[in-house]
Amino acid sequence: MVTAPTSSRAFPHSRNSLNLFRLILAGLVLFAHAFYITGNGTGPMLHGENLGGWAVAGFFVLSGFLITGSRFRHSTGEFLVHRIARIYPAFLVVLVVTALVFAPLAGLLERGDLAGFFTTPVTPLQYIWGNMGLQVNSYTISWTLQTVPYEGAWNGSLWTLYYEFFCYIIVWTLGFLAIFRRTAWFPIALWLASVGVQATMSFWVRLGLDGDFTLLFKLLPYFMGGVVAYVVFERWGMRTWIGIVSLVGALVPIIFLPGFGGQLAAPLLAYGLLWLSTVVPQPRLIAKHDISYGFYIYAWPTAQLLVLLGVAGAGVWVFMGVNILATVVFATASWLLIERPVMRATRRSRSKPNAVIAAPATGAAA
Structure with missing residues (x-):
């Protein structure tokens, strides 16, 4: 086992258990x-959000x-x-694998043949093309997944x-x-502003802002909470x-605070998880192999195939x-085949850590 040492000062960027934490999430x-x-059903819920949403x-x-940290170092x-x-190469590959491997297998399991599979909208190629910009516009592929409890949805995780x-x-x-x-107060102010937008979302919706805006400001405060945690640790x-x-x-x-309590807790959640x-x-x-991203993007389509195989x-x-x-x-x-090779190819040279954010004399440098 690799144990990351606990420091009373600097966050140990090279020795922590974040790979494990992301895999658990x-x-x-x-x-x-x-x-x-x-x-x-829905499984355990809190304030209308299942455990997946909290993860x-x-x-x-x-x-x-x-x-x-990556932005400051590069x-x-x-x-x-x-x-x-x-993020992108593995995302593109899962689209292709789902459309051209998983979906045909599902078609054979459901109907015994693939008649009309490649020509019925949303066709496999339309699924790949329509979603390859990261924004998921279609969850269905041809006529597949019509005999499962959660019909038609090939990957309900990719939208995030x-x-x-x-x-x-x-x-x-x-x-x-x-x-x-140069200042921690500016990121803190941005996080507070994002929480304010989430807390007053009904107002923004009345102004005509769509679901993309709603989802962004549901998630952005959490992300900005992590930004706040970074500048706090650095200083x-x-x-x-x-x-x-x-x-x-x-x-x-x-x-105790439905609606935006999670977003308000984001910096505390970030600090606590990072310390943990x-x-x-x-x-x-x-520690050596970070399979959390691949786990996240393949779990849903794999589950749909298992349903068709009768495992449920x-x-x-x-x-x-x-x-x-x-x-x-x-x-x-x-x-092993996509994520690590691509990242290695893009990291032949690394810039030195940005020195603009100076660590205090006690040594809280990353």
């Missing part, structure tokens, strides 16, 4: 979706922290190249990636501003007692276990 998404996909919030606070061009390399990349672009843009790099370091208090304190608005990642060990295999008949808990095992296979292939 991806597992929670699989857990929540299993109830929908097998027709067993996505966890993803976004961690992403805000990591992406801000040039503008390198940042964009690295972000695209991390569009908004995540939108958050990348926001941080990339903010990185040009000296005030963003004032990490304290064990603050990490514990943050984890406990985050639960208060999450539990320095004291919880992770297996060496997970064994019960939702057995179904989850089989789905985990099957998804790990695809996630590992995605990591």
